[in-house]
Structure formats: C-alpha cells, structure tokens
Amino acid sequence: MSELNNRRLEIDALRVLWAVRNHGGITRASEALGLSQSAVSHKIKRLETSLDCDILSRKPGASMFTAAGEDLLDYAERILGLHDEALLSLTKTAIAGRISLGLTEDTTCTDLARILGRFRRLHPQVSVRTKVRMSLVLRAMLERGELDAAIVQVFAHEVRPTDILLFREKLHWVRNGDFVVPQEGPVPFLSFDDACFYRTWALDIAQDGDLLLETVFECSSAAGIVAAVISGLGVALLNERHLRPDMVIVTRQLPVPPDLAYVVRRSRKVRNPALDTLVAEIENEISRYGGLTLAS
Amino acid sequence: MSELNNRRLEIDALRVLWAVRNHGGITRASEALGLSQSAVSHKIKRLETSLDCDILSRKPGASMFTAAGEDLLDYAERILGLHDEALLSLTKTAIAGRISLGLTEDTTCTDLARILGRFRRLHPQVSVRTKVRMSLVLRAMLERGELDAAIVQVFAHEVRPTDILLFREKLHWVRNGDFVVPQEGPVPFLSFDDACFYRTWALDIAQDGDLLLETVFECSSAAGIVAAVISGLGVALLNERHLRPDMVIVTRQLPVPPDLAYVVRRSRKVRNPALDTLVAEIENEISRYGGLTLAS
DNA sequence: ATGACCTGATCGAAATTTGTCATGTGCCGA
DNA sequence: TCGGCACATGACAAATTTCGATCAGGTCAT
Structure with missing residues (x-):
C-alpha cells in the first residue's frame, strides 16, 4: 500500500x-x-x-x-x-495588555525571535515593548520592576526554581592561536563591560586564586570581543556559539568557567495575563522540541 | 499516552x-x-x-x-x-519552455488557478500564456494549433479518451420564479453567445422536437446571463454553480440537458515537456482529492 | 595498529494508530 | 410513522510506529 x-x-x-x-x-x-x-x-x-x-x-x-x-x-x-x-x-483567547520584555543580545537571533513574531501576529491587542541590554542590567531592571520579564543569562548553578530554562551553553576561555598566556604577570583580559557578569566572576576567582587579570579591552557587543580575541589582544570568556575555528580554548592556567543557562525570569509583579500566555507559548515550544535552539 | x-x-x-x-x-x-x-x-x-x-x-x-x-x-x-x-x-527537474493555455471563464476561479500559480512559482523558466475564451472558441483554437492545451467544457458524452476529466456538472434550464414559460409560441432564450455550445445543442434539440426558441438576449459572461434570468427575461441554460436560490429549474416543456464535463484537452502538437509536467501536476491533484472542486 | 567510543543502521517484538465492517442514532420528507 | 440519508460508534483487523538490542563504520588518543 x-x-x-x-x-x-x-x-x-x-x-x-x-x-x-x-x-x-x-x-x-x-x-x-x-x-x-x-x-x-x-x-x-x-x-x-x-x-x-x-x-x-x-x-x-x-x-x-x-x-x-x-x-x-x-x-x-x-x-x-x-x-x-x-x-x-485554536486556544487563543483574545488577550490584550502590555508586556515589557528584556532580551540579551545573544537571544535576539534565536527561536525567541520567531516566537515573539508569532505572538504579535496572534495577539495584536498586546503591545510588546522590547529592550536589549546585558544580563546584569536586565536583572537589575527586573528587580526595580521596570520589566515584566526578561530572557537573561545566568550561571547554571544560579538558576532559580521559578526560572524557565531555555537552553544551556558552555563558557570558555579563548585566545588566538598565536597568543601566549603569560606565565607570570597579569593576563590581558577582554571584557564585555562593567556590567558583564562573566567579568565579575573572573575577577572574583582571580582574587581567590593566584591570578592577576588586567582588563585591556572593553566592548559591550560580542562582535567586538570576537574581533579582539582574533587580533590576539588577550583572553576572553566567550560562550560556545561565538567560538571560531581560529580560536583556541584555554584550559590550563585559568580556572574552569561555570556553565551558562539562558532563562526566562519574571518580575515579581502582579498578574499579567498577556505575559502568562507568552510564557506558556515559550514553554510549549520548549517541551515540543526539548529546548530551544541557538541558531535561528 | x-x-x-x-x-x-x-x-x-x-x-x-x-x-x-x-x-x-x-x-x-x-x-x-x-x-x-x-x-x-x-x-x-x-x-x-x-x-x-x-x-x-x-x-x-x-x-x-x-x-x-x-x-x-x-x-x-x-x-x-x-x-x-x-x-x-522535490521532483522538479528544471524545465523550461512555453505553454499556451486556454481556459473558460468558469475555470478561472477554481483549483486550477491555484495549480497554475504554483506551477509558475516552481518553474519560473516556463512561460505560461493564458487565454480565456468560450469553450467552442478554445476547441477551434486547439484544432488550429494556437493553443497547447485548454480546459474546456464539453458534454459528458463527448469526453474523449485522451481528455483529462476534471469534474462533472449538471446543466439546467432555469427561469425566474415569476417567469412563466409560454405554452405556445417561441420560448425566450437567454444565450451566452453565438459560440456557446449550450445554445447549439438547444437549437438543435428544438428543431428535432416541437419547440421554438427565440434568442432574446446574448451576453458572453455568466454574470450577464444570471442577471437576465433574475430579471425574468426568459429561460437560460446554466450550470449548477450559477444557480441562485431565487431561480427555478424548469423540468417540463423543455428537453433534459446533458451533463457537462470539464476536461483538459491537449492539442495534437509535438512533445512539450513543460506541458507534460503541468498536466501531470493537475492529474496528481485530481488523484489526491478525487477530482477538483469548483469553489476556490 | 589498536581499542575505546560515538553515531547511525537494522532487526524482531511490542505498542499504538488507523481503517473497515456492522450497526446505531437522529433528522427530514412522504 | 416509515424509509432514507448522513453521521456516530464499537469491535476488530491491518498497518504503522516505537523500542531495545545489536551491529557496522568511523574517529580519536594512545
């Protein structure tokens, strides 16, 4: 047949x-x-x-x-x-409202974008205001109630029970193939920003251990860090998706970085049915595909 | 589960x-x-x-x-x-060529339109030239080799083995609810055109029987005939899809019209791979749905 | 080279899904 | 009130889908 x-x-x-x-x-x-x-x-x-x-x-x-x-x-x-x-x-119940949402740069080009676009189409009565900031900034905005929810990076061990886990990712120390990590003296460090929690972790760890990091480069976008690493300016903490074939992962001399997690974290604010729906759609997508994928 | x-x-x-x-x-x-x-x-x-x-x-x-x-x-x-x-x-083999296709007014708004649109999208190298004419005209054009193929109406008993049957339809004598078919004297007949084969049939039959038809209205588009019937100008031969609730089907006094068939009829011309593909796609659609549907 | 190891293919058995036949139910027109 | 029609339902058979186990082919570090 x-x-x-x-x-x-x-x-x-x-x-x-x-x-x-x-x-x-x-x-x-x-x-x-x-x-x-x-x-x-x-x-x-x-x-x-x-x-x-x-x-x-x-x-x-x-x-x-x-x-x-x-x-x-x-x-x-x-x-x-x-x-x-x-x-x-089929399950939509005409919802209306307002959502103030925070995203990190990294999540703007994932499945999230697709989900958000669809959400807008299905619920034109809901106004979604989106802000892209760094994770630490978003967390602060959540605390202050300036956002209803945000998709942020946290360390895997910091995920809260109320967070919705989107996906995990590894964090690596990387350098250019030519660049040599100095045995003594400060290690040149390429950092996202003051508000980058990778950096906070790195400096904390460095103090505990016997390691000196010197921030020699700051740029708030990943593209800048990638360029700096490739130029051999120093070492950086980068997540997997930004690895390039010509980068080398540093495993010795530097402490192993913790894993990362991308989560949806909601503010403690009052009920927001529109947000509930959006979050439900995200969770739905996760259960269907067993997590979201990084690549769009 | x-x-x-x-x-x-x-x-x-x-x-x-x-x-x-x-x-x-x-x-x-x-x-x-x-x-x-x-x-x-x-x-x-x-x-x-x-x-x-x-x-x-x-x-x-x-x-x-x-x-x-x-x-x-x-x-x-x-x-x-x-x-x-x-x-x-998935099965497309980059085909190129030229198809000259004839359609009747009635088929322009059926599944055919969808199929043709898709065909254009899948085979941009094929130029499809479409002409909309009445069935009799199309048949003549086919004979003269001016068309590669045409979707025409024929009477059900005239379908040739080489034709591809798209769907059947009934033909009815119709009148306005108020209009009374005269017992004696000529019956006012609303006709599509000189080139309308309904009309040819009607006049032939009328001659054989003891019936006199007088063509009192001519219009080459169905909309015109429908309007004329509704206005009570006379009786017309209309296919099912043009029936309106306020029309009455005449079963007495007039001979029973034959059924109609819509077919794809190809000209006897040489090979045309592009046309082969188009015809194959149409046949495919038919087998999948058990015939095409009238409504778009 | 060798062996651990990972990825995907394949097989038989079990579980699930899908289709059919036979039959039941509700509605409509005569 | 009786057929007739269109759809629903239940039981069962057939088909498909899934799983666990096993196998084959490749990679990688030694």
Whole structure:
C-alpha cells in the first residue's frame, strides 16, 4: 500500500528533520524529541523511501543534508511554523495588555525571535515593548520592576526554581592561536563591560586564586570581543556559539568557567495575563522540541 | 499516552477536513478521498479529541463548521498548499519552455488557478500564456494549433479518451420564479453567445422536437446571463454553480440537458515537456482529492 | 595498529494508530 | 410513522510506529 505515488509528508517527520538539523545529528535530535534513536532513524528512512530520494547525505565530511534535504528543510520550517501557529490560534483567547520584555543580545537571533513574531501576529491587542541590554542590567531592571520579564543569562548553578530554562551553553576561555598566556604577570583580559557578569566572576576567582587579570579591552557587543580575541589582544570568556575555528580554548592556567543557562525570569509583579500566555507559548515550544535552539 | 498536551495536526487530517468542506459533507468527502465514511468520521473525531475542541458543529441548519473549524480550515489550506508544493519541488527537474493555455471563464476561479500559480512559482523558466475564451472558441483554437492545451467544457458524452476529466456538472434550464414559460409560441432564450455550445445543442434539440426558441438576449459572461434570468427575461441554460436560490429549474416543456464535463484537452502538437509536467501536476491533484472542486 | 567510543543502521517484538465492517442514532420528507 | 440519508460508534483487523538490542563504520588518543 505504500505506493510511491502515495507521497505525503507528515508533520512529525518534518519536525524530526528539523530537530536533526538544529541539534546536529540523529542521536541528539532523538534526545531532544524524547524518542529513541532508532525511531528517529526510522522516521527519516521512511521519509526517504516514500519520497524516493535521499535526504541525509551520510557522507562523512560533507554537509549532513543532501540538496533535496536542504530544500525540504526549507519547506519543513514554513510548514511547521504554520502548524504551530494554527495550534496556538485554536486556544487563543483574545488577550490584550502590555508586556515589557528584556532580551540579551545573544537571544535576539534565536527561536525567541520567531516566537515573539508569532505572538504579535496572534495577539495584536498586546503591545510588546522590547529592550536589549546585558544580563546584569536586565536583572537589575527586573528587580526595580521596570520589566515584566526578561530572557537573561545566568550561571547554571544560579538558576532559580521559578526560572524557565531555555537552553544551556558552555563558557570558555579563548585566545588566538598565536597568543601566549603569560606565565607570570597579569593576563590581558577582554571584557564585555562593567556590567558583564562573566567579568565579575573572573575577577572574583582571580582574587581567590593566584591570578592577576588586567582588563585591556572593553566592548559591550560580542562582535567586538570576537574581533579582539582574533587580533590576539588577550583572553576572553566567550560562550560556545561565538567560538571560531581560529580560536583556541584555554584550559590550563585559568580556572574552569561555570556553565551558562539562558532563562526566562519574571518580575515579581502582579498578574499579567498577556505575559502568562507568552510564557506558556515559550514553554510549549520548549517541551515540543526539548529546548530551544541557538541558531535561528 | 495520547495526552491532551501532545497536540499536533496531521497532514492527513487536514486534508480530510478540507475535503469535507469542499465536497460538502463527510460521506461525499470519503468518496472523493477513497476512504470509508467511518474512517473520515473517525479522523475528524480524533482531531477534535486531540485538540479538545469541536470542529464540526453537527447542528442542522447551521454551518457545518464551528468557528474553530473555520479557523483551522484556513490554516489547513495554507499548510496543504505548502505541503503539496514541497512535494512537487522535490521532483522538479528544471524545465523550461512555453505553454499556451486556454481556459473558460468558469475555470478561472477554481483549483486550477491555484495549480497554475504554483506551477509558475516552481518553474519560473516556463512561460505560461493564458487565454480565456468560450469553450467552442478554445476547441477551434486547439484544432488550429494556437493553443497547447485548454480546459474546456464539453458534454459528458463527448469526453474523449485522451481528455483529462476534471469534474462533472449538471446543466439546467432555469427561469425566474415569476417567469412563466409560454405554452405556445417561441420560448425566450437567454444565450451566452453565438459560440456557446449550450445554445447549439438547444437549437438543435428544438428543431428535432416541437419547440421554438427565440434568442432574446446574448451576453458572453455568466454574470450577464444570471442577471437576465433574475430579471425574468426568459429561460437560460446554466450550470449548477450559477444557480441562485431565487431561480427555478424548469423540468417540463423543455428537453433534459446533458451533463457537462470539464476536461483538459491537449492539442495534437509535438512533445512539450513543460506541458507534460503541468498536466501531470493537475492529474496528481485530481488523484489526491478525487477530482477538483469548483469553489476556490 | 589498536581499542575505546560515538553515531547511525537494522532487526524482531511490542505498542499504538488507523481503517473497515456492522450497526446505531437522529433528522427530514412522504 | 416509515424509509432514507448522513453521521456516530464499537469491535476488530491491518498497518504503522516505537523500542531495545545489536551491529557496522568511523574517529580519536594512545
């Protein structure tokens, strides 16, 4: 009965495909989706059989997807977007209100952007005001009640029970391949800002240990730090996504940095039904995909 | 395991939903889809259960769909459109060429329009030139090789083996509720045009029988005929889709008109790979939905 | 080279989903 | 009130999907 003619795509299969790309591999995707590895492998296999064409290239070194696969992914993304929006629209209860939301630079180009865009479309009566600041600043604004909620970075061990975990990421000391960390004397440190909590951690640790860090560069955007590292100005604390092939991770001489977590943290303010909905949509997305992905 | 939370739509279910609307009922949809009535009923039921909301209203008199159902249909249409396009794009082989296509007025606002639009998108290298004419004119153009193919109306008994049947439709004599068909003397006839084959049939039949038709109104567009009928100018031959509640179907005194068929008819010209592809896509659509639907 | 190790493919068995047949129910027109 | 029609429902069979276990192929550090 599985005629070649009877070709159809299933939402599930497309979602799997999408997860495979975004998590980079079948095994990882299966974990995120809460399925066994073989189930995911089978699903893709079936998809390939029913379409009578290869989707994953299985060639080491090459891109994981074939041209047809990339093509299909493109459609998958659009179809899934519509699908999820359709689901949400069914449960929508005309909400109105105002949300003041904080974001970090890093989260502006993740799935969050997609979710926010969809939220606006589904709930035009809600005005969403967004501010992009550094995590420490956002936390302070939350405390002062200037924001209803914010997506901030915190150290993994600082996640509160009320936080909603979006994803984790590793933090690394990095340097240029040519740059040599001085055995003695101060280590040149490239820092985001006064308000960067990486830096706070680094300086604290340095004091405890027998390490001297000298902040030789400050820039509040990641692009600047990346450039400074590549130029060999010193060492910096960067999260995984900013690593470049020409950067080297420093493991000796410097203390191991803690893991990072991206969380949605709400202010302690009174009820905000619009925010409740937005947060619910985010949680929904997380449970569906087993966390959000960094790459948009 | 079938949690309420695990909400997802399946392409199949959406397609069923769509068929239910376009064929006007579960039983009809099941025939078109080649499934049993209970299968369709079950599918919709499952969809409702998994979404935890009603989709069909089941109230006699009211619209078949609930508000949520209408909402969902809207998304279904978009999702299915993307889905089908994705499938086609996987098999596409960059084709180029030129197609000269004829359409009747009636087919411009059916699924054909959607298919043509998609075809243009998928094959930008193919130039599609479309002419809208009356069926008889199109047939003549086909004969003369001025068109590569045309979607024309023919009487059901005139369908050729090489034609691709899109859908059938009934033809009726209609009049205004107030208008009385004269027992004797000529019957005032509202005709499309000289080139209208309804009219040719009517006049032929009239000659054979003992009936006199007098063409009192001519207009090449359906809207004009409809208006003339409503104004009580006479009787006309109209296909089902143009019937209006205030029109009366005349069954006595006039001969029963034959059924109509809409077909794709190709010219006898040489190979045209672009046209082959377009025709294949149309056939594909037909087999998937069990014929095309009239309403866009 | 070798062995630990990771990723994905494959197989049989179990669980779940989906479709069919047979039958029940409610509504409408004669 | 009786068929007839359109849909709902239940039981069951068929198909699909998933899982656990195992296997094959590759990478990497020694």
